[in-house]
Amino acid sequence: MRQDPLADNLYDLLVTVAPLELDPSAATSLADKAYVAIRDRLIMLDIRPGDPIDDDELAKDLGVGRTPVREALKRLEGDRLVVSYPRRGTFATGMDISDLAHISDIRAQLEPLAARRAAERAVRTAHAELDELASHIQQLDIAQLDRTELMRWDLAVHRAIYRAAGNPHLEDVLIRYDNLATRIFCLFLDRLPTVDEHVGEHVELLRSIAAGDADRADDLAREHVLGFERAIRAVI
Amino acid sequence: MRQDPLADNLYDLLVTVAPLELDPSAATSLADKAYVAIRDRLIMLDIRPGDPIDDDELAKDLGVGRTPVREALKRLEGDRLVVSYPRRGTFATGMDISDLAHISDIRAQLEPLAARRAAERAVRTAHAELDELASHIQQLDIAQLDRTELMRWDLAVHRAIYRAAGNPHLEDVLIRYDNLATRIFCLFLDRLPTVDEHVGEHVELLRSIAAGDADRADDLAREHVLGFERAIRAVI
DNA sequence: GCGACACTTTTGGTATATCAGTTGTACAGT
DNA sequence: ACTGTACAACTGATATACCAAAAGTGTCGC
Numbered sequence: 001m002r003q004d005p006l007a008d009n010l011y012d013l014l015v016t017v018a019p020l021e022l023d024p025s026a027a028t029s030l031a032d033k034a035y036v037a038i039r040d041r042l043i044m045l046d047i048r049p050g051d052p053i054d055d056d057e058l059a060k061d062l063g064v065g066r067t068p069v070r071e072a073l074k075r076l077e078g079d080r081l082v083v084s085y086p087r088r089g090t091f092a093t094g095m096d097i098s099d100l101a102h103i104s105d106i107r108a109q110l111e112p113l114a115a116r117r118a119a120e121r122a123v124r125t126a127h128a129e130l131d132e133l134a135s136h137i138q139q140l141d142i143a144q145l146d147r148t149e150l151m152r153w154d155l156a157v158h159r160a161i162y163r164a165a166g167n168p169h170l171e172d173v174l175i176r177y178d179n180l181a182t183r184i185f186c187l188f189l190d191r192l193p194t195v196d197e198h199v200g201e202h203v204e205l206l207r208s209i210a211a212g213d214a215d216r217a218d219d220l221a222r223e224h225v226l227g228f229e230r231a232i233r234a235v236i
Numbered sequence: 237m238r239q240d241p242l243a244d245n246l247y248d249l250l251v252t253v254a255p256l257e258l259d260p261s262a263a264t265s266l267a268d269k270a271y272v273a274i275r276d277r278l279i280m281l282d283i284r285p286g287d288p289i290d291d292d293e294l295a296k297d298l299g300v301g302r303t304p305v306r307e308a309l310k311r312l313e314g315d316r317l318v319v320s321y322p323r324r325g326t327f328a329t330g331m332d333i334s335d336l337a338h339i340s341d342i343r344a345q346l347e348p349l350a351a352r353r354a355a356e357r358a359v360r361t362a363h364a365e366l367d368e369l370a371s372h373i374q375q376l377d378i379a380q381l382d383r384t385e386l387m388r389w390d391l392a393v394h395r396a397i398y399r400a401a402g403n404p405h406l407e408d409v410l411i412r413y414d415n416l417a418t419r420i421f422c423l424f425l426d427r428l429p430t431v432d433e434h435v436g437e438h439v440e441l442l443r444s445i446a447a448g449d450a451d452r453a454d455d456l457a458r459e460h461v462l463g464f465e466r467a468i469r470a471v472i
Numbered sequence: 473g474c475g476a477c478a479c480t481t482t483t484g485g486t487a488t489a490t491c492a493g494t495t496g497t498a499c500a501g502t
Numbered sequence: 503a504c505t506g507t508a509c510a511a512c513t514g515a516t517a518t519a520c521c522a523a524a525a526g527t528g529t530c531g532c
């Protein structure tokens with residue numbers, strides 16, 4: 001599935017770990033594993049919006065008991081990735097246009113903030129890592145990547161910026177809405193013409209943050225979010 | 237505890253109900269009840285930062301089993317109101333200056349957004365309720381209220397605005413950080429000289445939203461958040 | 473014969489009890 | 503005084519029991 005060792009490493013480091021969990025190597029509970037596994041299936045649309053979710057089946061599938069799965073589903077409900085109707089079952093959350101608008105409204109405020117804060121801090125902390133990430137992405141041959149791989153890089157870039165912003169709460173909320181946005185992204189991925197452009201914006205954004213250009217990072221991040229919303233709306 | 241029927245009504249309507257739970261009269265599970273009860277104790281500092289939390293004791297105290305309490309604590313961990321160190325216990329989250337800065341940074345972006353959106357929508361939807369709430373608060377004799385009552389009104393005002401903004405996701409995240417901010421507020425409440433001023437800002441804010449003055453609502457909300465941070469910092 | 477109501481069955485949710493594993497602390501021995 | 507071992511406490515996991523709701527089927531009445 002993932003062959004590139006650097007990609008693997010970065011992905012685990014930036015995406016797999018639960019939000020604000022300080023120690024990536026810490027023993028993750030069964031519930032955490034279930035959470036990450038199910039969340040990824042939801043985001044990557046292995047479980048599509050509206051699909052019913054059978055906790056017993058998932059438990060067998062992941063080789064754990066029902067309790068950690070139920071716990072994971074509770075967390076995912078908090079993330080608005082699943083909804084549970086009492087005595088009817090749990091389902092992958094449906095999606096509509098207004099959700100995209102609502103999420104973009106929030107992200108249009110917070111992504112620029114994170115980019116700005118990251119730029120302010122990066123000059124003395126994480127500029128090397130961010131530059132490295134930018135270079136790595138620039139080298140990628142986008143046309144050759146499958147969508148899962150592409151999404152993983154998208155997630156990795158955003159997580160790196162959130163982390164670099166140095167505000168754990170901001171990181172929390174941005175991860176949450178980035179997951180939701182990425183899910184929408186996946187939903188329209190095959191209809192979207194300009195995916196490479198989207199990735200190009202990442203490189204610019206990372207470079208400006210690494211260079212400590214807060215104003216430019218702010219602008220680019222905002223344009224990135226707004227451009228995303230426009231791109232989706234164009235193909236609806 | 238709460239005598240004023242209007243206050244009671246509004247509080248339950250705006251604060252008690254779980255975020256995005258559409259139907260306030262819906263049957264709330266024991267886990268929900270435990271969540272609200274424990275969250276309130278945390279915010280109102282009946283359980284102070286750093287305090288250990290004994291789930292068994294809480295379960296007995298609330299008259300429910302351990303499971304709903306544990307479920308509630310899991311949710312509260314997501315809200316960053318408690319932290320759980322595996323096999324050591326769960327504790328009320330500690331607080332420091334940087335938390336205030338981080339939270340204010342987020343709220344300074346999102347509270348104005350919510351106020352703006354609420355103002356844009358209020359003219360044709362909720363302006364009557366918001367005006368009513370403003371009048372009610374204006375009539376309150378702040379000096380006579382105890383801190384719990386004061387906090388409840390503070391929460392009620394903010395929740396009303398979040399709801400009026402018509403963006404469930406925004407409501408989610410703002411409730412989350414309003415809880416955290418209110419907890420900090422409570423922590424410094426006895427040292428804070430200008431609580432009545434804070435409430436006065438609420439009236440102005442509500443009125444400008446009800447009048448549909450989005451720009452003014454935006455400004456007032458931002459100033460409200462920033463003023464809050466300044467007020468706390470002044471007494472540290 | 474058709475429709476409506478009631479009962480039963482199935483499914484999913486909630487709560488409690490139990491078990492295992494881990495960590496921290498205390499006490500004793502060197 | 504320091505280290506090692508043992509015990510206690512607590513969390514995390516799972517199974518089980520109980521409950522509520524919904525859907526389907528059968529029977530009775532019109």
